Amino acid sequence: MLLFGVDALGRPEPSAVEGWSCDRDGRVWRLRLIEALRTEDHKLSLLESLKASPLEGCLPGTDLRISTEGAEVRLPFPYPGFPVFLAGLRLDLPLEQGEWQGPWREPGAGADxxxxxxxxxxxxxxxxxxxxxxxxxxxxxxxxxxxxxxxxxxxxxxxxxxxxxxxxxxxxxxxxxxxxxxxxxxxxxxxxxxxxxxxxxxxxxxxxxxxxxxxxxxxxxxxxxxxxxxxxxxxxxxxxxxxxxxxxxxxxxxxxxxxxxxxxxxxxxxxxxxxxxxxxxxxxxxx
Missing domain, CATH: 3.10.105 (Dipeptide-binding Protein; domain 3)
Incomplete structure (x- = not known):
């Protein structure tokens, strides 16, 4: 299941991550998983997906942590456009059959x-x-x-x-x-x-x-x-x-x-x- 969807204008949309917010400076971002996916296993999977991505390479000095609702991303500098970048990575949250009954966006081959x-x-x-x-x-x-x-x-x-x-x-x-x-x-x-x-x-x-x-x-x-x-x-x-x-x-x-x-x-x-x-x-x- 994709962490973020992307609309026709290239803007991020909710998927496994149902919402996101940041501090006033745009440095600390909080990613909120869908409530039904806020288990320890899914939060760990979210963190692993972020760590395995180009995120830390493109933004060196980034600190990733588990939070009560999903994950917290602490950037080394302000980045108001961070959700757009993150959605463009097309990261996914692995799910077992039956773990989520609602609609979801599946990761595809993409055409970057x-x-x-x-x-x-x-x-x-x-x-x-x-x-x-x-x-x-x-x-x-x-x-x-x-x-x-x-x-x-x-x-x-x-x-x-x-x-x-x-x-x-x-x-x-x-x-x-x-x-x-x-x-x-x-x-x-x-x-x-x-x-x-x-x-x-x-x-x-x-x-x-x-x-x-x-x-x-x-x-x-x-x-x-x-x-x-x-x-x-x-x-x-x-x-x-x-x-x-x-x-x-x-x-x-x-x-x-x-x-x-x-x-x-x-x-x-x-x-x-x-x-x-x-x-x-x-x-x-x-x-």
Whole structure:
């Protein structure tokens, strides 16, 4: 049984969790199970479902506890949009036959949008990073949305120009030692293998410690969904402790998730586009 439903507008609806509330700051969230499911076993199952999800990776420092009505989630920073994020994870509460007689929402295969990307962060030699980004950009520049993340989402105004436009003079090989790996963040990374194979032919070595080809599943229709994946603890992307990423992480917590400035949607786009302008991330076309 799904913990949350999602309506036609992408908003969370009650399911196994019949309601939720938070403190004034939006940091402490209380999830209330349907009254008939408020047994110790079901509350433990709820906690285990939350712990097994990407929740703690996307929001490192989160504290999860059992409560009298379900679970309490203590976030490390305010996040008013937390229920939307949680519903997008499509978590479920396992039930035995006969434990619940009412209607329920069953977990399905889902059809989350997937954003593919190339990440090469500030730890990498700038010359190697530039060569890599220019090469992959050249492969995709004829695609209409080659410079756009999540082109299916609403975007007010005009998207900024591609930072790699005009970079036509380039080598077809990467000179120097640059390693590459493929990862899936809730998505199947096998669609990235053609890019990986072409890059290996261009001189890149397969292995850890360099560039990353990624495929990220986006559970809710908001650019913050991709940012949460990029900054996900343990992913080896923007979660790096490199000092150049500290201000970006702060902006994610304060402006995007916390809503400081009043427009977290626009703040999320700005942050993502600034990472792109730095030359650290490049969108890849859909599979």
């Amino acid at each position: 949008a997937v954003q593919r990307f190339l990440w090469c962060g500030p730890e990498t030699d700038p010359a190697l990073r530039t060569s890599l980004m220019r090469l992959v950009h050249a492969w995709n520049r004829d695609d209409h949305h080659h410079d756009s993340f999540m082109p299916w989402l609403p975007y007010e105004g005009h998207r900024p120009p591609c930072p790699w436009l005009g970079e036509d003079d380039m080598d077809n090989r990467i000179e120097g030692i640059l390693r590459l790996r493929c990862i899936g963040l809730g998505a199947d990374p096998t669609s990235l293998h053609p890019f990986r194979n072409r890059l290996i032919e261009a001189g890149v070595e397969e292995g850890d410690g360099g560039a990353v080809l990624g495929a990220a599943s986006l559970g809710h229709a908001h650019p913050e969904a991709l940012l949460l994946r990029l900054f996900q603890s343990g992913a080896g992307l923007a979660d790096s402790p490199h000092p150049d990423l500290v201000s970006f992480r702060s902006r994610l917590h304060l402006e995007v998730l916390g809503g400081e400035g009043g427009d977290p949607y626009r703040a999320a786009w700005n942050l993502l586009e600034d990472l792109q302008r730095k030359g650290w991330i490049l969108p890849l076309p859909a599979a």
